[in-house]
Amino acid sequence: xxxxxxxxxxxxxxxxxxxxIDIQLFATSSVRVEADAFEQLxxxxxxxxxxxDLRTGAPDYLGPDAGIxxxxxxxxxxxxxGIPVGTVIRARNLVMPQATGNDICCGMRLLxxxxxxxxxxxxxxxxxxxxxxxxxxxxxxxxxxxxxxxSVLRDGLPGLCETSGDNAxxxxxxxxxxxxxxxxxxxxxxxxHLPTTRLFGFESFVRSSGNVDGRDPQIGCVGGGNHxxxxxxxxxxxxxxxxxxxxxxxxxVAIMIHSxxxxxxxxxxxxxxxxxxxxxxxxxxxxxAGFHPLPIEGPMANEGxxxxxGMGNAANFAFANRLFLGLMTLRxxxxxxxxxxxAKLVYDAPHNLVFRQGQVCLHRKGATPAEGPAPPDYLGxxxxxxxxxxxxxxxxxxxxxxxxxxxxxxxxxxSLSRAAAAHVPTDVYRAEVDRLRIVTPIDPDAPMLRxxxxxxxxxxxxxxxxxxxxxxxIEPVIDSVVEAGIARRVARLLPLCTVKG
Numbered sequence: 001x002x003x004x005x006x007x008x009x010x011x012x013x014x015x016x017x018x019x020x021i022d023i024q025l026f027a028t029s030s031v032r033v034e035a036d037a038f039e040q041l042x043x044x045x046x047x048x049x050x051x052x053d054l055r056t057g058a059p060d061y062l063g064p065d066a067g068i069x070x071x072x073x074x075x076x077x078x079x080x081x082g083i084p085v086g087t088v089i090r091a092r093n094l095v096m097p098q099a100t101g102n103d104i105c106c107g108m109r110l111l112x113x114x115x116x117x118x119x120x121x122x123x124x125x126x127x128x129x130x131x132x133x134x135x136x137x138x139x140x141x142x143x144x145x146x147x148x149x150x151s152v153l154r155d156g157l158p159g160l161c162e163t164s165g166d167n168a169x170x171x172x173x174x175x176x177x178x179x180x181x182x183x184x185x186x187x188x189x190x191x192x193h194l195p196t197t198r199l200f201g202f203e204s205f206v207r208s209s210g211n212v213d214g215r216d217p218q219i220g221c222v223g224g225g226n227h228x229x230x231x232x233x234x235x236x237x238x239x240x241x242x243x244x245x246x247x248x249x250x251x252x253v254a255i256m257i258h259s260x261x262x263x264x265x266x267x268x269x270x271x272x273x274x275x276x277x278x279x280x281x282x283x284x285x286x287x288x289a290g291f292h293p294l295p296i297e298g299p300m301a302n303e304g305x306x307x308x309x310g311m312g313n314a315a316n317f318a319f320a321n322r323l324f325l326g327l328m329t330l331r332x333x334x335x336x337x338x339x340x341x342x343a344k345l346v347y348d349a350p351h352n353l354v355f356r357q358g359q360v361c362l363h364r365k366g367a368t369p370a371e372g373p374a375p376p377d378y379l380g381x382x383x384x385x386x387x388x389x390x391x392x393x394x395x396x397x398x399x400x401x402x403x404x405x406x407x408x409x410x411x412x413x414x415s416l417s418r419a420a421a422a423h424v425p426t427d428v429y430r431a432e433v434d435r436l437r438i439v440t441p442i443d444p445d446a447p448m449l450r451x452x453x454x455x456x457x458x459x460x461x462x463x464x465x466x467x468x469x470x471x472x473x474i475e476p477v478i479d480s481v482v483e484a485g486i487a488r489r490v491a492r493l494l495p496l497c498t499v500k501g
Contacts, residue, residue, distance in 0.1 A: 003038065012484040013403070016041075016073070020048050025073040026404055026484045030476035032415070036079045043288045044083050045071075047096065050287035058281035063298045065359070066093040072405045074367050075480040076413030076472070082289060085366030085414075088407045092359055094293040095304050097276050099363040100354055102269035105315035106227070106260030107189075107350035108368070108384035108410065109322040110395065112247040113254065114342040115333070117233040117496065120253065124497070126336035127231075128439050131499055134328050135229075136441040140220040141171035142324055143213035150206045152219075153264075156193025156316030157185055157323060170213050172220075172327050181323070187382075188348040189369060192319040193312075200268055200310035218263055218317075220324045222501035226411070226466060227259045228389065229325050229499040231333070235392065238489040242379045242397050247344040248491050253333075255343070256386060256393060256493065257325045260352060261318040268310040279303060297359065308356065315353060322348060329499075346395065347382035351410040362405060370408035370487050372400020383408045383487045385478065389498040390436055390468030394478050396487035408486050412474045421470035422461050429460070432467050437497035466500060 005017040006025070016023035016038075023041075027033065048068055054061050070090040077086035082098050089099060120127065133139045144152075145166040151159030161182050167173045185191040199206070208216065222229055232254045237243045248254065261268075276292035279300070286292065296304035326343070334341055351368040354361050371381040380397030385408065387393050400406050416424075442449070442459045449455055464470075481487050 003035070005038070012480050018045060021045055021068055021071055023071040023073065024403065025077060026480060026486065027075040027077070028476060028480045028483060031075050031480055032472065033077055034079065037077055037084045040079050040084050041073070041087070044291055046289075047287040047291040047293065050284065051094070051293065053284045054281065057284040060299060061281055062293060062295050063093055066293070066295070067091070070405065072407055074407060074409035075477040076366065076409035076411050078413040079417075080366065083365050086409050087365045088367045088405050089363040090405060091361045091363065093295065093297050095296055095307055095354055095361045096291050096293050096363060097269060097272035097307055098290045098292065099365055100269065100311065100352055101365070102266040103352050104261045104265035104268055104311055105318035105350045106258070106352040107318065107322065107348065108386065109257040109326060109348040110346040110382070110384050111255040111326050111343045112346050113252060115253045115339060116251055117253050118251070119337065119339060120231070120333070120496065123337045124437060127332060128437060128497065130332040130336045131329070131439045131497070132441070132443060134332050135222065135439070135499055140328060142220050143167045143170045143173070143215060144219060145212040145214065146206050146210070150199065152320045153199055153202055153206070153313040153316055154196050156319045157181070157188060158191060158193055159316070160320050160323065161185070166212055172324060172331070175327055175331065184345040187345045188319060189350055192348060194315045196309045196312035196316070198309050200313045202264070202313060219321055220328060221259070221262045221321065222325065222499060223259050223262045224501050227501060229259070229329055230256045230386070230389065230393075230495050231329065231497045232256055232393065232493040233496055234491055235494045236492045238491060239397065242490045245377055245379060246346045246382065246395070246490070248346065248395070253341075254493055255326055255329050256384065257322045258386060259318070259322055259325055261314040262321065264317045265314040268314045272307045272310060275303070296361065308354070311354060315350065318350070319348060347384065349382070349384060364407060366410050367407045368410050369406060370398030370400070370404070371406050372398055380487065385409060385411060385474070385481070387412050387474035388468040388471035389438065389466065389495055389500070390432060391471070391474050391495070393493045393495070394474070394489060395491045395493065396478075396481065397490050398487045399485050401484065401486050404484065404486050408481055409477060412472045412477050414470055415472045416470045418465040418470070421467060422464045424464055424467070424469060428469065429464055429467060432469055433463055436495070438463060439497065439499045441501070463500070
């Protein structure tokens with residue numbers, strides 16, 4: 001990182017020069033950071049100027065104590081949509097919808113199973129076929145009553161448990177064990193829900209299912225972009241005590257899920273970004289790139305409160321969505337192999353959310369909580385960091401590092417934009433992906449597609465955008481997290497089969 005504004009302080013920590021905000025980057029010299037990520041960061045920090053201007057130009061809008069005092073950049077820091085991925089912002093008395101964006105409560109869910117990975121070897125063709133049918137060909141079979149839909153939006157996973165009886169004998173609910181799912185709530189961030197007081201305009205969505213066993217196109221969606229569901233093998237145990245406590249054993253199958261609130265989050269994010277822009281006082285020069293703050297105290301505190309309700313609805317949906325994606329994957333494995341699979345939730349953690357404690361609003365964009373040891377197990381918060389679909393992923397235990405705002409990265413980070421990745425030479429692309437098991441809505445080996453070059457070209461472009469070469473190596477990123485004391489390694493997992501939307 002040869003940038004004049006980057007001052008290395010330790011082998012794993014750099015300070016970024018800024019006139020008003022304390023900014024630190026946690027990355028060793030082995031991690032490559034591109035100039036455009038810093039350009040986007042500095043464009044965002046214009047919001048600090050706008051907040052200062054509000055104090056004189058519209059003092060009643062935010063209040064005198066509003067501001068941003070710290071930014072932490074995680075090792076996967078790279079240019080994103082609106083704000084760099086891997087950015088953690090500590091703000092007081094304000095919230096910025098643009099800093100979370102549309103992918104609200106995107107997060108990771110990890111399941112440990114009792115199935116040895118080698119038992120899958122004779123069944124991969126059948127597993128891939130069932131995954132495609134369940135995920136993309138109308139066989140999700142997730143009936144939801146209006147009461148269940150509303151309960152999910154208001155209460156997340158606890159609401160799902162309380163209303164599971166509405167469809168207990170139908171579809172995916174046949175494998176939903178209410179007692180087991182209730183015990184799993186302790187292994188989800190915030191017990192898998194954010195408190196809400198109302199619905200954000202989703203009344204028609206709630207009613208639209210009509211019948212008790214109504215279906216909808218939202219729940220059980222992987223989503224696009226870098227979202228995935230991956231069947232993995234626990235390759236190595238690096239902290240035996242923690243791994244045993246979390247249910248992992250070497251050589252067993254694990255299921256990792258990276259998804260969010262899909263269309264629900266887009267509705268919430270889009271509305272509140274527009275709302276914040278509309279409310280911003282015309283007497284003050286607006287911040288760059290749409291980072292308009294909303295107040296959470298003072299005469300207009302209800303605007304910020306409304307955002308937290310909408311964000312909570314989307315977050316609660318995301319927790320439920322990841323739960324169903326896990327059940328769908330277990331179903332595919334069981335039906336394809338004939339083996340009954342026992343599974344235990346390791347953890348479910350969001351990484352696109354505003355975490356509020358009183359007047360402090362911690363905005364995490366592509367960054368996950370990494371709290372330190374606490375009761376009952378004193379192991380540290382599970383931290384799930386995936387690699388690309390051709391590289392290892394890691395489970396770590398958080399160290400609660402205050403300097404890092406108790407935050408870790410949520411992945412390796414992109415090395416190529418999607419546009420650039422789509423133009424990688426064909427021989428390079430083929431060498432990367434031909435060895436992988438990938439399930440998408442399109443089966444490129446289907447006989448009916450042999451003459452449909454147009455469809456196959458779209459398939460190749462989509463996979464190119466997410467191919468291993470589009471992402472940075474995972475090991476330097478994990479080394480940075482560990483060397484900085486943000487988290488410690490617990491287990492290494494290797495990809496066996498990846499589902500991409």
